Every structure is written in C-alpha cells, then in structure tokens.
Amino acid sequence: MTFGKLIIILGAVIVLVGVIYEFTSFFSIFKNNPLDFKFNIGNTKVYIPLGTCLIISIFLTILIKLF
Numbered sequence: 001m002t003f004g005k006l007i008i009i010l011g012a013v014i015v016l017v018g019v020i021y022e023f024t025s026f027f028s029i030f031k032n033n034p035l036d037f038k039f040n041i042g043n044t045k046v047y048i049p050l051g052t053c054l055i056i057s058i059f060l061t062i063l064i065k066l067f
Contacts, residue, residue: 033049033051033052033055034051035050035051035052035054036048036049036050036051036052037050
C-alpha cells in the first residue's frame, strides 16, 4: 500500500468516526465526561478535554498492546 492511499484511508476513517460520533449515542461517554473541564468567564469559553484524552489514551494503549 502506498503512502498516498494510506493517507486517504486514514482521512476517510476520521470522517466516518466523526459522522458516527455526531449522529449516534455510541460515544455518549465523551459528551458529558466529568473530567472534561469547562470554564465560562464573561464572553470567553475554555474547554479542556482531559478525561476524553485519558479514555482515548487508555483505549489506544490496550489496542496497540493487543496487536
């Protein structure tokens, strides 16, 4: 497989995951995670997705260790 095809497939997978995330409740654990910090100060909104990053990191670590 060439590098160009790999990049195209990776992009398609990212788009597919985005569509699934937007239109299903399968990823509902990521939407209201208690470890994701949200701050509203006046007109400024700050979102720090610490919990989501931890969940994704644990999942990818397990996936990489299995394969």
